[in-house]
Amino acid sequence: MQSFASRVGPRGVARMANPRCVVRSLAPCLATPVxxxxxxASVSSFFQRPSSLYSKRAFSVRRRPQRGAxxxxxxxxxxxEPCYVTTPIYYVNDKPHIGHIYTSTxxxxxxxxxxxxxxxxxxxTGTDEHGLKVEQSAAKNGVTPQELADENSAYxxxxxxxxxxxxxxxxxxxDKRHKDQVLGFVEQLLAKDMVYLxxxxxxxxxxxxxxxxxxxxxxxxxxxxxxxxxxxxAKEDNYYFRLSAFQSRLEALFEDTPDFIRPPARRNxxxxxxxxxxxxxxVSRTNFKWGIPMPSDEKHVIYVWIDALFNYLTxxxxxVGGDERHKYWPAGVxxxxxxxxxxxAVIWPAVLMALELPLPKMIYAHGFWVRDGVKMSxxxxxxxxxxxxxxxxxxxxxxxxxxxxxxxxxxGAMDANFSEQRLNxxxxxxxxxxxxxxxxxxxxxxxxxxxxxxxxxxVGADGQRVVVEGYDFPALAQAATDEALECIEDFNLPGAAxxxxxxxxxxxxxxxxxEPYKLAKDEAMAPxxxxxxxxxxxxxxxxxxxxxxxxxxxxxxxAAALGTSEMSGTLEERAAWGQxxxxxxxxxxxxxxxxxxxxxxxxx
Numbered sequence: 001m002q003s004f005a006s007r008v009g010p011r012g013v014a015r016m017a018n019p020r021c022v023v024r025s026l027a028p029c030l031a032t033p034v035x036x037x038x039x040x041a042s043v044s045s046f047f048q049r050p051s052s053l054y055s056k057r058a059f060s061v062r063r064r065p066q067r068g069a070x071x072x073x074x075x076x077x078x079x080x081e082p083c084y085v086t087t088p089i090y091y092v093n094d095k096p097h098i099g100h101i102y103t104s105t106x107x108x109x110x111x112x113x114x115x116x117x118x119x120x121x122x123x124x125t126g127t128d129e130h131g132l133k134v135e136q137s138a139a140k141n142g143v144t145p146q147e148l149a150d151e152n153s154a155y156x157x158x159x160x161x162x163x164x165x166x167x168x169x170x171x172x173x174x175d176k177r178h179k180d181q182v183l184g185f186v187e188q189l190l191a192k193d194m195v196y197l198x199x200x201x202x203x204x205x206x207x208x209x210x211x212x213x214x215x216x217x218x219x220x221x222x223x224x225x226x227x228x229x230x231x232x233x234a235k236e237d238n239y240y241f242r243l244s245a246f247q248s249r250l251e252a253l254f255e256d257t258p259d260f261i262r263p264p265a266r267r268n269x270x271x272x273x274x275x276x277x278x279x280x281x282x283v284s285r286t287n288f289k290w291g292i293p294m295p296s297d298e299k300h301v302i303y304v305w306i307d308a309l310f311n312y313l314t315x316x317x318x319x320v321g322g323d324e325r326h327k328y329w330p331a332g333v334x335x336x337x338x339x340x341x342x343x344x345a346v347i348w349p350a351v352l353m354a355l356e357l358p359l360p361k362m363i364y365a366h367g368f369w370v371r372d373g374v375k376m377s378x379x380x381x382x383x384x385x386x387x388x389x390x391x392x393x394x395x396x397x398x399x400x401x402x403x404x405x406x407x408x409x410x411x412g413a414m415d416a417n418f419s420e421q422r423l424n425x426x427x428x429x430x431x432x433x434x435x436x437x438x439x440x441x442x443x444x445x446x447x448x449x450x451x452x453x454x455x456x457x458x459v460g461a462d463g464q465r466v467v468v469e470g471y472d473f474p475a476l477a478q479a480a481t482d483e484a485l486e487c488i489e490d491f492n493l494p495g496a497a498x499x500x501x502x503x504x505x506x507x508x509x510x511x512x513x514x515e516p517y518k519l520a521k522d523e524a525m526a527p528x529x530x531x532x533x534x535x536x537x538x539x540x541x542x543x544x545x546x547x548x549x550x551x552x553x554x555x556x557x558x559a560a561a562l563g564t565s566e567m568s569g570t571l572e573e574r575a576a577w578g579q580x581x582x583x584x585x586x587x588x589x590x591x592x593x594x595x596x597x598x599x600x601x602x603x604x
Contacts, residue, residue: 082120084328085111088336088344089126089171089311092152093133096159098369098376098384098405098418099337105405106366106493107335108165112549113488113496114332116571122328124315125160126171127153131304132206135290145290149174159386164398164552171315173307179292181319182310185355186283186302187295194354195239195283197297204234210305211282226339239284239300246350247278253349253359261345261363262491265413266338270345281347309348318357331360333491341365364491367410369418376418384418392423396595399551400427406550407494424597430501435543436592438504439558441511442536443588449520449529455537456530457582466531471510473535474577477503477542481575484546493550500546507539537562538580545575554591561589 087107090100104125111123129149138148149172157170171178189195203217204210207227211234212220222231253260254271261267284300285291291301312334316325334344345363352359368375371382393401404423407430410416450456460466480503487495516532519525544558548571559565563584567574 079118082122082328083111083114084316084331085114085121085123086312086331086334087125088334088340089128089173089308090156091128091131091133092149092156093131093137095152096156096386098389100156101159101163101386101389102369102405102409103335103337103366104160104165104167105163105402106364106409106411107333108167109402109406109493109549110333110335110488110491112166112552113493113571116549117485117488118570120327122169122316122325123165123167124169124171124312125165125167126169126311126315127156127173128304128308128311129153129172129174130291130301130307132285132288132290135288138290146174162390163393164402169315171311173311175314177317178311178314181314181317182292182302182307183295184319185310185313186306189241189283189351189354190295192354194242194245196242197237198240198280199235199237200282201235202233203231205231213279236286237300238282238286238303239294239297240280241283241306241347241351241354243281243347243350244278246353247274249353250274250278250346250350259362260359261341261365263365263413266341266345266365270341273342274346278346305343305347306351309343309351312360313357330358333362333364334360335364335366338365338367362491367413367415369410370415371418373417375415392420396423396427397554397592399554400431400592403427403431403497403550407497409494411492411494420597424595427592427595431592432594434501434508435504435540435547436590438507438511438536439540439544439561439589439591442507442533442540443561443586445516445520446533446537446586447588449533454583454585455580456534458531458534458538459582460527460531466527468510468514468528468532468535470513471506471535473506473510473539476506477539477575477577480546481542481572485572497547497550500543503539503543503546507536507543510539511536534580534582537586538577541580542575542577545571557591558589561587 085107087104090096107123107125111121114121127149129145134145134148138145141148143151153172153174160167160170173179186195200211202214203212203222205212205224205226207224207229212231217231220231223229224231251271251274254267254274258264258267261270283303283306284294284297285303286300288301291304292307294300294302312331313319313329316328317323318326318329334348336344341363344365349359369384370376371384374380374382376383389401396404401423404426408416408422408426446455458465480499483499484496487493487499510532514528514532516529516536519529519532540558541562541564544555544562548555556565559567562580563586564579567579
């Protein structure tokens, strides 16, 4: 959604960059709803502290290791602080595809990591079910908008469950709990004079359901930047949110909290756009009926974007007094694709400021998946839909697809190319030849050489650990754990996974250098053989712990084979060195079968 109104001038006329695009204030101060006052009281009863631009929760400050030109200070949340992780809610006029699954997988991996380090974590996803496109699609298909929403929302929920996403709640904008609270929030904005009635004439992107300024429309050749379809000229009365009133506070937010939106390139794009000047934005529409009516003015329907943004509050009942879920606000991270970063990084914080609520800790806006360098499109036939992904899951397994999406996906400023050839290569190198092969070799050798006695000890007859020169595995494992934790905190989730894979690669090199299968032939080398196999097995176990959030099923299979499934504690506690018990029995494990794709069937 593009903003389009400007700062309100004398007599309520909003000055526009283009004089043909004018918002006139029709009712700057509408009647204050009685319910709004009660609603405000229920919200303020939770926040018994001065309102501020930032959350007042406990923080620690840590210096990030130097990267490139210099280091920076990073504010990190305490482990005792609850963590709230969200995806955007997905529009039911679409069907699930790789974009939805990727965003949700990122959020899921992060949520699983947060749980593993001991944080009380709440993971939210759901569906956005109101708006003109849903109303039109329902009419075209001869069903009611609610029936269409029910059917397509069920597709999304099923897809999330099929892809192993560990969400704690699935919010729908047609839920009564959501609609009731949205009305309360909008009433509060009306009562604060943060929303007013005005008239708009300008350019509108029907596909994105957003207005576009004259300047941006001209720069875009009067076409949608997403769909390429022509913009349409629209004129209507709407209610508007006074976004322009938050110009200085939003500039201060971006200047004082550079990690508020990430990656850095996304932050720079949005900050520069803010500095161009903010304009008021609509919170209602009159050209459709399928939505939540505006309080006291039912010919207006609450705009789909403002309706959808409130889901982050309504899911944890922030419009209801005394609810246990209030502890999760503010959100730890809102995860999304880059095309909706503006709504979340600018409009959403301003709305929260207007409501005097703390802001989310971070907005993470990743790039797009492309195919052969071209943005995916149904019309081009290069779309990776749920059927395509399900076929790949059947071939490679769900955990392998999760690993590929995480490690190769657009988890940064750049877009990422989807390639079945690259999927096969990554699966073979990282999972089959590295993690799978190393786990198989190590368990096989322990079973072969210690069939009756179980896992050997790394401690020699003198009571000291046997250390192989060049391989201090307690230190290597600790370094991998530290790196993974650093990456998790930095939302560098691919880096966390690769830290574990690197540890396994070190085990592979260790076995190649020490050749335990040769040592087994010399009884004098028994202490060295025992230490090598213990250290190899223990390092693989720790790598499995570090990969649990990424590949939960395969990590569980590995733990079961090693007899460590019942091990409890946080990630750091379970990744500590020395928890494989000498004498315990292991089973041979084959985690990742090799996948041979017939020539000509793999697309680059």
